[in-house]
Amino acid sequence: MTQGTYVEDEFQRDTTYIEDRVTTDGAGEHEWPAEPGRYRLVVARACPWANRAIIVRRLLGLEDAISMGLCGPTHDSDSWTFDLDPDGLDPVLGIPRLKDAYEKRFPGYPRGITVPALVDIASGRVVTNDFAPMTLDFSTQWREHHRAGAPDLYPEPLREEMDVVMRRVYTEVNNGVYRCGFAGTQAAYEDAYERLFTALDWLEERLADRRYLMGETITEADVRLFTTLARFDAVYHGHFKCNRSKLTEMPVLWAYARDLFQTPGFGDTTDVVQIKSHYYEVHRDINPTGVVPAGPDLTGWGTPHGREALGGRPFGDGTPPGPPAPAERVPTAHNPLVGADGLVRR
Template sequence: MAESGHGSYVEPEFERDTTYIEDRITAEAGPWPVEAGRYRLVVARACPWANRAIIVRRLLGLEDAISMGICGPTHDADSWTFDLDPGGLDPVLGIPRIKDAYLARFPDYPKGITVPAVVDVPSGKVVTNDFPRMTIDLSTQWTEHHREGAPVLYPEALRAEIDEVNQRVYTEVNNGVYRCGFAGTQKAYDAAYERLFTALDWLEERLSTQRYLVGDTITEADVRLFTTLARFDAVYHGHFKCNRSKLSEMPVLWAYARDLFQTPGFGDTTDFVHIKSHYYEVHRDINPTGVVPAGPDLSGWATPHGRESLGGRPFGDGTPPGPPPASERVPTAHNPHVGEDGLVTT
């Protein structure tokens, strides 16, 4: 199974299954209305697509409105499991694996069992696993439940540009690393490698004169790029053979990534132990032994980045989120820069 089920390993070239449950939770009347306490966001910290939803939920302060279930970093051919919870059952949904919520709604569900997924708690049925739409809807449909000072991550005036940037980042970077990692021939790998680093060079140039990807504040575009960058040296450089340069050897992107990492909501949702465990233990087709590497050194994530000189205001007219709930904090043993309050310390 592809990581979080969003693809299939086919030779000679990796192809991602992009067919999702397209239902939406909306502020307007409909089958799935916005309603505090009704839905549960199911994630795995290892998964970059789920990490997006974790970050956006935290930045917007939706913890009290949408509960969160966290799967373990590994899964079998069947589904992601709640092996981190007592008895191996999600404490709210009462199920051992997210597949059960999919089958509760679609008994013959034919597609990948993926995270992130939103589940309707009263019925136990999955609502959606459309992760690109999910984070946009958290920003635009759940505004009534946003915290005071929540940032505007998808501002109307910048949506066309955000969408354009997101499309290139998704095809060439977010998915590009997978295209390298699961290439079935040298030709496919070489083409994927060239595409990936062409895009990273474009990002280096774009971010050399502006602090954030679009506008002068953090937007949805920065969230989507960050989750790939956070995994680059730990996984993609070696495991996926994306090895022209480490992130730490690309000065602009490395400074940009550290800037975001040190911003509340980003680094404090990053679990390096879960990330490495997932990729190296689950992807036995490219890492048959399942051995998880000890490195890389993570100390650099806390070093000064100097991006303040480019101006910009991380949260615009808003404010940073406070500490995450105790039950949702990344253990310091999994991210050495997370303090006892769950926030990144530098």
């Protein structure tokens, strides 16, 4: 669900979220303790902000500590819903709409019902929907519950530079595609378009001689960029008019995106059928007919990328995650590169 307003016909995302955090001991004001089994991460595979939480949870091996509820790809103006589950009810929370968890804590909640959201299972109340710190907290506050071999996605020596890079990726790319798609005038669109492709050109240059955004290993910065790149040709190029170049026509970014897609945790969490369903069916102001395009062909995501020549170790001193749990696997029909074990075939 896209929250935003217009200022001089430019789309501006509403970034007012529930700022509670889950921390190691939960000792601070508006903090909750990191207790395994206490929270349910509610997501939708279609949403790029939720997709990053799915990826980080999987890379760190937090599946046993934080359960995951999956909403369907479409929603109405009221709420994301659990229409993929039997009887339309989340099997753990027992609710049909994510809004119910928001209302349980904040009756008459006045803002949009967004994913990802962490919900306290016992009380049924939403804890936070503040997606940016949520995944950083998965790395730093849940460390005791990471799997053996989990990568360090937010390494301390890189944090100052990482924060700068991630801020530019967010403002110019992650949110930049939305500024193009929801621009209210030609001038606002053209400004957003120019900013987006200036940033993509910067990323082409940055990644030309380094395998990942911060160097030799995958970090949260790569997770945040990947979720936009994974949707670029299927949605943003046409639906959001980000059409100077397709991802497949940007050689460095295309190779980088394929490298990540073929890495456990990335492509195996990507459901292109749900992604297209969400954008083309929900955004009727942009696509009044609700017709969902049949393409693009996804087989190119499995082709060799050649990024190994730059060196690097994807997981640093750690190891890749194992196959996803059967209940959390993307259907092969939704991603033809995903095998029966839930992993991407090369």
